[in-house]
Amino acid sequence: MGLFWHSCILLAIFLQVAIAASVPEQVHLAFHGDTSEMAVIWTTFYDGLHHVYYGTDVKNMNQVAIETSIKKWTSGSVTRYSHRAKMSNLKPSTTYYYKIEGRVFEFKTLSANPQSYRVCIFGDLGYEHGNSTDAIIRNGLNGQFDFIIHVGDIAYDLHTDDGRRGDAYMRRFEPLFSAIPYMVIAGNHENDGKNFSNFQERFWMPHNGFNDNHFYSFDLGPVHWVGLSSEFYGYDREYGKESIWTQYNWLNTDLKAAVSKRKSVPWIITYQHRPIYCSIDYNHDCSEFENTFLRSGALGLPGLEPSYIQSHVDLNFCGHQHAYERFYPVADRKYYTGKDVYHNAPAPTYILTGSAGCHTPAAKFSSEPLDWSAFRLVRVISFRKVNSSYYLEATIMAIPCCTSLMLHIFTCSSSLLISMKNRPMISGSAKIQITWMQP
Numbered sequence: 211m212g213l214f215w216h217s218c219i220l221l222a223i224f225l226q227v228a229i230a231a232s233v234p235e236q237v238h239l240a241f242h243g244d245t246s247e248m249a250v251i252w253t254t255f256y257d258g259l260h261h262v263y264y265g266t267d268v269k270n271m272n273q274v275a276i277e278t279s280i281k282k283w284t285s286g287s288v289t290r291y292s293h294r295a296k297m298s299n300l301k302p303s304t305t306y307y308y309k310i311e312g313r314v315f316e317f318k319t320l321s322a323n324p325q326s327y328r329v330c331i332f333g334d335l336g337y338e339h340g341n342s343t344d345a346i347i348r349n350g351l352n353g354q355f356d357f358i359i360h361v362g363d364i365a366y367d368l369h370t371d372d373g374r375r376g377d378a379y380m381r382r383f384e385p386l387f388s389a390i391p392y393m394v395i396a397g398n399h400e401n402d403g404k405n406f407s408n409f410q411e412r413f414w415m416p417h418n419g420f421n422d423n424h425f426y427s428f429d430l431g432p433v434h435w436v437g438l439s440s441e442f443y444g445y446d447r448e449y450g451k452e453s454i455w456t457q458y459n460w461l462n463t464d465l466k467a468a469v470s471k472r473k474s475v476p477w478i479i480t481y482q483h484r485p486i487y488c489s490i491d492y493n494h495d496c497s498e499f500e501n502t503f504l505r506s507g508a509l510g511l512p513g514l515e516p517s518y519i520q521s522h523v524d525l526n527f528c529g530h531q532h533a534y535e536r537f538y539p540v541a542d543r544k545y546y547t548g549k550d551v552y553h554n555a556p557a558p559t560y561i562l563t564g565s566a567g568c569h570t571p572a573a574k575f576s577s578e579p580l581d582w583s584a585f586r587l588v589r590v591i592s593f594r595k596v597n598s599s600y601y602l603e604a605t606i607m608a609i610p611c612c613t614s615l616m617l618h619i620f621t622c623s624s625s626l627l628i629s630m631k632n633r634p635m636i637s638g639s640a641k642i643q644i645t646w647m648q649p
């Protein structure tokens with residue numbers, strides 16, 4: 211074979227590699243606070259501007275979203291490009307198709323002001339030992355929920371092996387995340403030693419005035435959702451204490467605005483990675499059955515609970531502990547029980563749901579849990595230790611979301627908020643139902 215043909219083959223191989231490397235991947239969606247818009251984010255390993263063509267006819271995608279940004283970033287030896295674009299002028303309750311460099315995806319918009327929808331909320335899901343991964347994908351693609359909130363600890367870890375673990379995780383979920391929004395917040399496993407860069411670059415959460423993914427909010431129908439960073443507290447020595455104040459000041463401004471419009475958006479639901487309260491045994495975060503620093507602050511730094519109480523936050527979701535625990539309404543350790551306590555709940559209700567599946571066994575609950583611990587699932591995901599390695603023994607899903615399998619249900623009604631002191635009047639009533647997803 212002559213030099214010419216050798217060169218052609220080498221060139222062909224090079225082009226193949228280049229083309230493969232430039233294919234958009236890890237495509238996923240996110241809400242940005244307006245149901246007529248949808249943010250789309252994707253990754254390449256090769257520079258290049260892409261457009262997103264979209265429309266209601268797969269054969270005629272006649273709308274175009276120009277990339278708002280391309281960000282080159284590195285994790286170890288690997289260079290990636292994060293791409294962001296926003297599809298706008300979307301009609302409600304409509305199926306849309308979108309195309310990025312020849313790859314076609316689809317999603318369905320919610321109604322213009324949806325008063326009913328379903329969300330799947332979980333924390334602590336790994337690429338390996340991701341015991342609920344298949345169920346989440348299957349139920350999501352079957353239309354069992356409308357979007358996802360992942361309350362931190364993603365892929366275990368996004369940055370492992372120079373980010374290849376994060377790539378694998380996002381590729382695995384691309385069929386689902388490209389079809390429904392995937393909302394995230396950082397957990398301790400998102401700390402990559404580079405100020406959470408893998409978390410910051412891979413996702414694009416709603417704009418909050420600070421242009422990052424650590425804390426944000428968005429309205430969706432009757433709920434004001436607020437995602438917060440507990441990791442500002444977990445890594446204050448590493449990254450400084452200023453972020454705690456920045457988030458705290460932003461949160462109070464955000465909640466004040468949310469309270470002022472409570473007639474039209476009655477629910478306030480917050481989420482962060484680490485729990486405010488928990489009953490896990492032998493764990494620093496629950497060693498005093500609460501995370502004191504995160505809950506009430508310390509050394510002159512503010513905690514989160516006073517803001518939650520003052521603004522009458524209805525629900526809070528968290529992960530971090532690999533178990534499921536639901537509390538009675540509680541404010542500053544004062545709790546409320548009794549029949550229908552979740553009806554017109556007088557204080558925030560906390561739900562720990564950190565058992566989606568990862569590399570460590572389920573958490574062990576204390577034999578003397580908090581008095582306001584209403585329900586605990588001990589063997590959420592159980593492991594058997596054999597020769598220093600953990601093997602999956604049994605799996606019971608513990609992912610609150612609305613499906614047909616109602617293992618455990620409680621309801622809250624905002625109509626009860628009417629009777630709350632200092633609470634604005636709310637016309638009508640609303641109900642949030644939390645069930646578990648079918649494995």
Ligand SMILES: [Fe+2]
Nearest residue numbers: 363397398530
């Ligand atoms: Fe964690």
